[in-house]
Every structure is written in C-alpha cells, then in structure tokens.
Amino acid sequence: MSTYSKELEVAQLAVQRASILTKKVFHEKAKGTISKDDASPVTIGDFGAQALIIQAIKKNFPEDQVVGEEEASTLINDTKLRDQIWAFVKDTTLKDANAEKIIGGPIGTVDAMLDAIDAGNSAGGAKGRIWALDPIDGTKGFLRGGQYAVCLALMVDGDVKVGVLGCPNLPVDDAAPLTAETGVDQTDAEGKGVLFSAILGQGATSRPLGTAGLGESKAIHMKPVEDITQATFCESVEAGHSSHGDQHAIVTKLGVTKPSVRMDSQAKYGSIARGAGDIYLRLPVRADYQEKIWDHAAGDLIVREAGGEVTDTLGRRLDFSKGRTLQENKGVVAAPRTVHGRVLEVVKEVLAKK
Ligand SMILES: Nc1ncnc2c1ncn2[C@@H]1O[C@H](COP(=O)(O)O)[C@@H](OP(=O)(O)O)[C@H]1O
Ligand SMILES: [Mg+2]
Ligand SMILES: [Mg+2]
Ligand SMILES: [Mg+2]
Numbered sequence: 450m451s452t453y454s455k456e457l458e459v460a461q462l463a464v465q466r467a468s469i470l471t472k473k474v475f476h477e478k479a480k481g482t483i484s485k486d487d488a489s490p491v492t493i494g495d496f497g498a499q500a501l502i503i504q505a506i507k508k509n510f511p512e513d514q515v516v517g518e519e520e521a522s523t524l525i526n527d528t529k530l531r532d533q534i535w536a537f538v539k540d541t542t543l544k545d546a547n548a549e550k551i552i553g554g555p556i557g558t559v560d561a562m563l564d565a566i567d568a569g570n571s572a573g574g575a576k577g578r579i580w581a582l583d584p585i586d587g588t589k590g591f592l593r594g595g596q597y598a599v600c601l602a603l604m605v606d607g608d609v610k611v612g613v614l615g616c617p618n619l620p621v622d623d624a625a626p627l628t629a630e631t632g633v634d635q636t637d638a639e640g641k642g643v644l645f646s647a648i649l650g651q652g653a654t655s656r657p658l659g660t661a662g663l664g665e666s667k668a669i670h671m672k673p674v675e676d677i678t679q680a681t682f683c684e685s686v687e688a689g690h691s692s693h694g695d696q697h698a699i700v701t702k703l704g705v706t707k708p709s710v711r712m713d714s715q716a717k718y719g720s721i722a723r724g725a726g727d728i729y730l731r732l733p734v735r736a737d738y739q740e741k742i743w744d745h746a747a748g749d750l751i752v753r754e755a756g757g758e759v760t761d762t763l764g765r766r767l768d769f770s771k772g773r774t775l776q777e778n779k780g781v782v783a784a785p786r787t788v789h790g791r792v793l794e795v796v797k798e799v800l801a802k803k
Contacts, residue, residue, distance in 0.1 A: 453648045456510070456603050456611050461646060461663055462543065462552045463505035464599045464615040467498035469660050470541040471585055471599065472617055472637050482592065483523065483530065490588050493530070495519050496566060497537045498584035498599055500556060503565040506580055508553025513603075516773055517569020517582040518743050524563060535559050544661035573742060575607035575770035583715075583743035589687060590713025594618075595633055598714040602746035607770025612747030614645040616716045621657045623669055627681050627726040632712030645669070645719040645747075647754035653722055671756040671785040672724035678704040680727040680788075683720065686711045688734070691780070695732040698799045703792065718748025721783060722755035728792060731781035732762060732800075739774035745781065758789035762796050 474494035482490040499519045506513060524531040538556055543549040556562050571579055583600040591597035599615040618635035621643050625631075635641070642658030646666070656666040674680050682700050685691045693709075700709065710726060717729045729752075731740075749759045749767050760766055761778035768777045784792045 459509045460613040463502045467501045468615040470497045495585045496534045500562045500565040505552035513578045514571035515569045515580045516571045516573045521563045521566040548662035573772045581743045581746040587714025596712040596716040600747045609750045610649045612750035623723040627710045647751040653751045653754040669723040682728040683710040683717045692732040696730045715748040722751045729783040733780045759783045
C-alpha cells in the first residue's frame, strides 16, 4: 500500500457516508437552523455529518486528533435538536456493506454520537496527526440550494498530507465549465455529486460521489491558462466572507472579461483544480478575521496537487500549523502555477492603493 492510501480510503468513504446524510436532511426539509456565536448558521446536517466522519476516523485511527468545526455543547440542553440529529445519524449507512465495515459501521447510541461530535475539539498545531473537518462548508449555500462541500484533511506535523472534498451539487463531469448557474439553484439530481481527493506528492483525482463505495477515479489538472483575459474566476456568494469589490478591481486589472462565478464552499477549490474554472480569490473584508483551517486544508492540497499554487494575499503559503485558524495568513489567492505570480502582483497593487 502506498503512503496514506488507508487514510485516503477511510476519508473518502467517511465523506461519502456523511454526504448521504446531508442530502437526506436537505430533501426532507429538516434544515432547521440555530445561530452560532459568530452569527453563522448550523444545521442538523452539520452536526450529523461531523458525528459520522469522526466516528469513522476514531474507529480506524484512535490516536488521531480532530479539529472539527462544530461542538456538541449546544445540544446538551436542546434535546429536541439532538433527537432530530440522531434520527438521521442512526439510519445513515453506505449501501455497500463492505465499505461500511471499512469505516467501522454505524454509531450505537445518542451518547456515542455526542462524544463523536465533541471529539472534534482539538486545538490543532504543529505536532502529530490531526484531521481538519468541516462537515458542511458553505452552510448558507446548503440552506439555499447552492453549492456546499463536506471537507476532510489529514495534517501531519502541520503539513496537509491528504485532502477530500465531497461536493453533492457539482456536476460529476470534470469538463463541465463553470457558469453563473453552477453556483445557484443546484440539486443533487442525476449527474451531480463529485468527490475530489489528493495525497501530497501523488496528484489529485475526481470520482463520482456515489452512495455505495468508491467508483473509478480520474486524475484532474488545472487548465493551462494561456490568455488570462479568458480566465474564469470564482468567489464566495457571501459578500461578508470576501471582498467582492477588491476582487472585481483585481480581475478587471488583469483584463479578465468573463463575469465572476459566485459559489459557496470549497467547491471553488475543486472546480479550479479540475479546470472547470481557473482562479479563486478570497480577499479579506475584515482585518481581524482569521480564516479557519477546515475551510481550506483539503482544497489547498487538491489545487496544489492539480498544478496550482495557493497563497495568501502576501504570497505566503497557507500555514495550517498554527492552531484552529490560519492566524499567520490574510486571504487566499489560488491559481494555476503559471499565472499565480501575475495574479499575486495585481492583488498587491490593488491592496496597496486602499
Ligand atoms: N468574515 C468572514 N470572512 C471569511 N470567511 C468567513 C467569515 N465568516 C464566516 N466565514 C467562513 O466562510 C465559510 C464559507 O465560505 P464561502 O463563502 O466560500 O462559502 C464559512 O464556512 P461554513 O459555511 O462551514 O460555516 C465560514 O467558516
Ligand atoms: Mg459554520
Ligand atoms: Mg466552512
Ligand atoms: Mg461548516
């Protein structure tokens, strides 16, 4: 077995199983939300997916730590929400019994579910094996029927080694170009659902997300951008998450002619990695916001392994070794290696004028 192939298999199957749950939650209109301290929403889907993924990690790698976005403390007093989550968690399994066995089978009890959610409480850092988990990235996209992603990455001594992104609402077809519609009014109907993966040094792949174990995988690559004016650029839907104004100024200066594609979640990283789009910009809105490691770890590796470069707005690699946040970084600039330098130059020029 090659390095990290076991970790990759567990991560892929765990993300696949969690995606079955998020799709069920979406279709049963059980999206009831509560607001977190940072005013961001969290749903039955977020908690349920976190429980299922951590269960699979702990069954296979009991010593590993997990930095997960959600915490169970809110569920201690809210027994109604807790029971709603459990109703989904207890019935969600992979359709292939063998694959289900690989990730350790279902969770036995409500308490075990709460323990699994809580096991995402690692402080992160530069030592040891730590998984970064975002059970639903782009919760706002999930709620409004846009893009979202189930995101999992393994860091060893602060360096990302394995990354997996499950994107239930993106087309399976790697060649389908991004359009404005890709970001809005999407479903997980026929032809949708893709699982992106990468292992450091071994390239990036995509395969159908599916529900019954892992289908055939294909290598993915960023598109060589010969003429930057023809590039497709993507950004967050939420204006509070990145500066649409700065991003517009940057792409205008680069001569990009196509309108930006707005979509939620790390589906942006996956989409540029497979050449459906080219550039992803995330310019800070607030100087004091620290990006969370679970919002970037898997996508960063997948883009780099597909031939891209990912830095912050100052040209520094994203540093996942500093705890739960990217406290040493500001914003994100992701582009094919061949044009990243040019994009970064313009990012710096535009920011210097502010
Ligand atoms: N002020 C802010 N700046 C940047 N990112 C923010 C932010 N407030 C929240 N976020 C993060 O933006 C993520 C979504 O990114 P995007 O806009 O690309 O879809 C959220 O992930 P969750 O949806 O997992 O909470 C959240 O962690
Ligand atoms: Mg959130
Ligand atoms: Mg997120
Ligand atoms: Mg999330």
